[in-house]
Amino acid sequence: IQLTQSPSSLSASVGDRVTITCRASQGIRSYLAWYQQKPGKAPKLLIYAASTLQSGVPSRFSGSGSGTDFTLTISSLQPEDFATYYCQQLNSYPYTFGQGTKLEIK
Amino acid sequence: QLQLQESGPGLVKPSETLSLTCTVSGGSISSSGYYWGWLRQPPGKGLEWIGTIYYTGSTYYNPSLKSRVTISVDTSKNQFSLKLSSVTAADTAVYYCARHIYYGSENDVFDIWGQGTMVTVSS
Numbered sequence: 001i002q003l004t005q006s007p008s009s010l011s012a013s014v015g016d017r018v019t020i021t022c023r024a025s026q027g028i029r030s031y032l033a034w035y036q037q038k039p040g041k042a043p044k045l046l047i048y049a050a051s052t053l054q055s056g057v058p059s060r061f062s063g064s065g066s067g068t069d070f071t072l073t074i075s076s077l078q079p080e081d082f083a084t085y086y087c088q089q090l091n092s093y094p095y096t097f098g099q100g101t102k103l104e105i106k
Numbered sequence: 107q108l109q110l111q112e113s114g115p116g117l118v119k120p121s122e123t124l125s126l127t128c129t130v131s132g133g134s135i136s137s138s139g140y141y142w143g144w145l146r147q148p149p150g151k152g153l154e155w156i157g158t159i160y161y162t163g164s165t166y167y168n169p170s171l172k173s174r175v176t177i178s179v180d181t182s183k184n185q186f187s188l189k190l191s192s193v194t195a196a197d198t199a200v201y202y203c204a205r206h207i208y209y210g211s212e213n214d215v216f217d218i219w220g221q222g223t224m225v226t227v228s229s
Contacts, residue, residue: 030212035153042202042219043153049212086153090214094168095155 001025001089005098011106016077020101022070022087030066031091037100038083046085047072079105108133110203110220118197118227124190128203128220135184136161141206143216144177144188146199154199158206159186193227200224 002025012018022032030050035043045054047063050070060075074081082105087098114126128142135142144156157167159177167175171190179186190197201223204216 031214033215042222043216044219045215045217048215048217052213054217088153088216093166094170097153097155099152 001028001092001096003087003089003096003098005085005087005101007101008099009102009104011104012077013106014077014079018074018077018103020072020085020103022065022072022098024068024070024089027067028089028091031089032063032065032070033088033090034061034063034072035086035088036081036083037086043086077103108205108218110205110218112201112203112220112223114223114225116224116226118193118225119229120194120227121192124188124193124197124225124227126188126201126203126223126225128186128188130184130186130205135179135186136181139207139209141208142179142186143204143206145202145204145216147202147222148196148199156188156190156201158208160208195227198225198227 004023006021032050034047036046037043046057046061050065051063062073064071082103084100084102086100109131111129118124141158141160143158147153157177159165159179161181165177174191176189203220205218206216208214
């Protein structure tokens, strides 16, 4: 299953609302997770089951969608949110990731 | 809290076998519902799932690597390991181990990751 994220990169300012999209090549129900990765660090789980916020993750992060179209929204960007974001499908093996969306400071 | 730590050589010669171990601390590798996975990320590129193992020894591999990958578990040491044979420069990557929550439901996810270890394939 191929996952296509858009955009591949994004420039935004602190306080902006940002939306990242992940599209699956076939239906994956709600078997989708979102991760945040900062340079030199391991990915950090943000959201699973498409819309369930992982414990400890700020509420400005939210996820939605099912089937083939999913979104990750950050309601008000904070300085620590500038990173690369990946979606991952866990509907079927082999698990696959999107190519990533790099969120940069404008 | 649960922590995972990868260990192993940082440099492997082409055609040889890459071997890594992940040590789990702060919890049991034999806990029900928790599987254990290996993933990797080539420099500047995206993430790739390599495979997953349950403490009973059941394994699931990425078909793109299946002919070269072996994942095993040692419950007495609370460790699981990765072997990747016949490596080439294309296998140069940061290798991560992670806890894989698997219930066969939408709640499946890799929730806790090790810090990662860089492995370079070069002569």
